Amino acid sequence: xxxxxxxxxxxxxKESGVRITPQRHAVLEYLLNSMVHPTADEIYKAxxxxxxxxxxxxxxxxxxxxxxxxxxxELTYGDASxxxxxxxxxxxxxxxxxxxxxxxxxxxxxxxVESLAEQVTGFDVSHHRMExxxxxxxxxxxxxxxx
Amino acid sequence: xxxxxxxxxxxxxKESGVRITPQRHAVLEYLLNSMVHPTADEIYKAxxxxxxxxxxxxxxxxxxxxxxxxxxxELTYGDASxxxxxxxxxxxxxxxxxxxxxxxxxxxxxxxVESLAEQVTGFDVSHHRMExxxxxxxxxxxxxxxx
DNA sequence: ATATTAGTTATAATGATTCTTAATTTATAA
DNA sequence: TTATAAATTAAGAATCATTATAACTAATAT
Ligand SMILES: [Mn+2]
Ligand SMILES: [Mn+2]
Ligand SMILES: [Zn+2]
Ligand SMILES: [Zn+2]
Numbered sequence: 001x002x003x004x005x006x007x008x009x010x011x012x013x014k015e016s017g018v019r020i021t022p023q024r025h026a027v028l029e030y031l032l033n034s035m036v037h038p039t040a041d042e043i044y045k046a047x048x049x050x051x052x053x054x055x056x057x058x059x060x061x062x063x064x065x066x067x068x069x070x071x072x073x074e075l076t077y078g079d080a081s082x083x084x085x086x087x088x089x090x091x092x093x094x095x096x097x098x099x100x101x102x103x104x105x106x107x108x109x110x111x112x113v114e115s116l117a118e119q120v121t122g123f124d125v126s127h128h129r130m131e132x133x134x135x136x137x138x139x140x141x142x143x144x145x146x147x
Numbered sequence: 148x149x150x151x152x153x154x155x156x157x158x159x160x161k162e163s164g165v166r167i168t169p170q171r172h173a174v175l176e177y178l179l180n181s182m183v184h185p186t187a188d189e190i191y192k193a194x195x196x197x198x199x200x201x202x203x204x205x206x207x208x209x210x211x212x213x214x215x216x217x218x219x220x221e222l223t224y225g226d227a228s229x230x231x232x233x234x235x236x237x238x239x240x241x242x243x244x245x246x247x248x249x250x251x252x253x254x255x256x257x258x259x260v261e262s263l264a265e266q267v268t269g270f271d272v273s274h275h276r277m278e279x280x281x282x283x284x285x286x287x288x289x290x291x292x293x294x
Numbered sequence: 295a296t297a298t299t300a301g302t303t304a305t306a307a308t309g310a311t312t313c314t315t316a317a318t319t320t321a322t323a324a
Numbered sequence: 325t326t327a328t329a330a331a332t333t334a335a336g337a338a339t340c341a342t343t344a345t346a347a348c349t350a351a352t353a354t
Binding site: 166168171198200202204205209226240 | 300301302303304305309
């Protein structure tokens, strides 16, 4: 199943005229199989077994390339490091403020918000960002067990 | 008009048992009069005339204190530095991808999104974040003039 | 007046990301 | 096939926003 997504992603790379190096392939494959929106460093550490000589700069370089092609989304937060998402389908995220977990969720795109924002600000709006913050189920249970 | 907001903010500080030092007062006053969501460094530079000896750490410290009391909101983005907002009324932001300008806009809070997110993710949602990205009016005009 | 606490300053440390440079690999052309 | 050009990588240095530390100062409480 994820084989198909990998093949499609590699086709996109080829069409973009980007070389498919072993390191690039590994970063892409790792992201496609990951559900947890990993950081660049997590990807780096996960692949250092297979690529003991790979530089962390290579991970960043490849993430940038994959992002430019549209295969990867970068999720930026204030303090900590960026997280990367290979799920390019339109979706939103719920973020646990207790453990940091990031969970996908789907909701009809907020088109009305975009069009109203255009009216009141005069902006030509291209996209938006939305995410909800709170406590995930696991952390809720831990909290209740403390009584 | 902004005098009133300043007095109210100072009352909040007093109630919180926080000392009102000259530096703290200046940071707060600058933010209240600013419409542009400045960075810590912009605040630092703006005040160095009045406080030549003030440390940039003092700006950060005071912004943290003001944030903890709820007088200031921190707007975080991926690459660049945080921006700070003294407008504590519920509002959203439109961000120009061309010049970086950040503009307030109002929209009924997305409560339905929060409750649906709770249902599908099991999260206990406390708040959300939403902003639109695009091109501001000034940058649109510059773009058209290039023809 | 003295002790305690909070706040400030200067500077060092941190840490994620980017930059630089040289080496290496891959693609293209002769 | 060989030569040349372009892309990619690796290693480490540099950057830069932010935080931590330590010494000093001001405010507050006893
Ligand atoms: Mn996702
Ligand atoms: Mn605002
Ligand atoms: Zn959690
Ligand atoms: Zn603009």
